[in-house]
Amino acid sequence: MRATPVVVLLTAGLVALAACGTGGPATPAAAPATTSPGASPSTAQQATPAARTGLGGPGVSPSPSRRPAVFRVGNPDGDAPVPAEARAVDTSKPTRTVGTGTPASCTSAAVVKAVAAGGIITFDCGPDPVTIRMAATAKVRNANGPRVVLDGGGRVTLSGQGKRRILYMNTCDAKQGWTTSHCQNQDHPQLTVQNITFADGNSTGDTTEGGGGGAIFVRGGRVKVVNTRFVGNRCDRTGPDLGGAALRVLSQYENRPVYVVNSTFENGTCANGGALSSIGVSWTVLNSVFTGNQAVGRGANPAKAGTPGGGSGGAIYCDGDRFTVRIAGTVIRDNRANEGGGAIFFVSNDRTGTMTIEDSTLRRNRSGQFETSGYPGIFFLGARNPSTPGSHLS
Template sequence: MKPAAVLAALAVAAATLSACGSAEPGTPAPVAASSAAPSATSSTADQPAARTGLGAPSPSPRPSTRPAAAGNPDGRAAVPAEARAVDTSRPTRTIGTGTPASCTSAAVVKAVAAGGIITFDCGPDPVTIAMTATAKVRNANGPKVVLDGGGRVTLSGQGKRRILYMNTCDRAQGWTTSHCQNQDHPQLTVQNLTFAEGNSTGEEAEGGGGGAIFVRGGRFKIVNSRFVRNRCDRTGPDLGGAAVRVLSQYENKPVYVVNSTFTGGSCANGGALSSIGVSWVVLNSVLRDNEAIGRGANPARAGTPGGGSGGAIYCDGNEFNVRIAGTVIEGNDANEGGGAIFFVSNNRTGTLRIENSTLRRNPSRGFETRGFPGIFFLGARPPTVSGSRLS
């Protein structure tokens, strides 16, 4: 399924899949949705216009058309400097010339390929750009690639295509090092944007997945963004990520997801996020009403196509860590394991921490880990849960 030219990380991923399968039980004892959460120490588990002159009345401000902020407004998790929005006050290039009509799919594709800090000038009102092609990052054009929608831009895949793609190991996008699976560039940031109706169904490169965004290599973060009604293939034992799929990050540094919202995603696994061998830090965000709709788990049970795990988040691999803080994960659904989170560290070195967060109403229709409603977990030790509610 992977090109032979791709380096050793893919062999690791392949080994991961079979290892995961051998560890996943078929019918663990179910946990009632009303189960009490483990204790914190559990080991088991816009502004008016300025006056025009002294004494002159202020003109009436134009009503704001900016959508409500993404993410969890009640989230209080501290955001480290490297996870914050990038300063785009001096952009490298701007998409649009002040009108909605000037903001086109072709302009987005061209700008992303050129790289640098990219902003939009589509007029004062919200605009949706119907993508007629996938925007692809060129690996030599960076090292930073920042796409900032200013809170008014939606990129729509129209239910037909993936929206954004970066892959340091894709020869078509240019190889820039001899170790494509572990390089520190490009560093891709998406911020103040909405990604809607992305669909990667039928995309087979790198195993598929990533309905809105697919990333392999370099660094990646998401800030103040929304992902709405994205899709990827309906079946498959390990593909996933209706919104986002990530494979490998430089030195296993984490993907940051900050003040962002994921809703209405649907895929075989990982109704919002999916990865293999990748660490995540999800801060002050909302993952709601996403679904893992595959059937048969991983490896696929006889007579089934496989999949169905991680209603919101699907993480597989060997050594990786996930931290969820100040976040709400609710109303997600998995046909198999982990209505909220599916986490399998095959060599049992991975860790999961949940801090000051709420996980509720995330049914696991096949299996989950006793005492952790909505979670299926295999790792170094039981998930660490503090200041949080799981129900």
């Protein structure tokens, strides 16, 4: 298929996506005054909470009493500066610990319980690497925080066993408790995952908020990812706008960026966004690696007649109106998309979005049907062409 007709088709249908890029489901309606779990906000709850800015200060993650684990993630050659709020949270004084010193004590049930309780969570599973096979998805309770930090100390892998999503946070999910009257734009909970591996997560068939997020799904509050590895995660193979085999994010507080720092994304598979996917969300990706991820849907977005849709953004899929993407010190290689953007698919419906790729390498990212001329592996519609200082695209 020639590139021009497909791009025209995409452009003609982009306006239809604007609504999903600007807000998602409506704010929950007023409800009876109650504080029972899963209920709508009471009158007292509807007051805007005091600001809780940032996602936790910088600090050394492993407890000083434990020897550092050998945990190699991210791009060792990346030297993009990392702002303070994007660094690992200090977990030397944890709120709670999963495990009592042995692998057997580190169970799925213990992880689920700890995440629901919130706070700074570390692991004590013995001196060797351990894989915790998740029998249920760990879900953040919105009232328990404001910080929820999950630090694996470089030794812990959480596995979805190819059967389930691993971690879920949604400020607009009544089952997890509404804490404000504006769930789509609140500053908490503030979720951080660091020094940990998420493997074999699978959200296939889960249509909550449109689906996606094979390892982690987040809507609302804030989320950041530091020194973390994602491998072999997946979500639905078809669909025009769902995605994020590793991470799907919606509705971040005041459109502040999702930070992804010194992390690795490998061999993820989804309709779109074999690693990351979002609608109306900004990203800052620093010193990270994306390799072997695939967008396997067919028919693009909006879906061509007779197709299920999808297939864009082999590694990264971003859609919405006004948002920004900054990628620095990062390697994106050997990813592929059946349709457009073997590395990155970026569509700003109102053409206000911008993207900068600094001191990064993009190579061998195959776009099956279309990409933007002069930007191998990228399909881009936004305010202006992407800026690529110090980067190599091939």
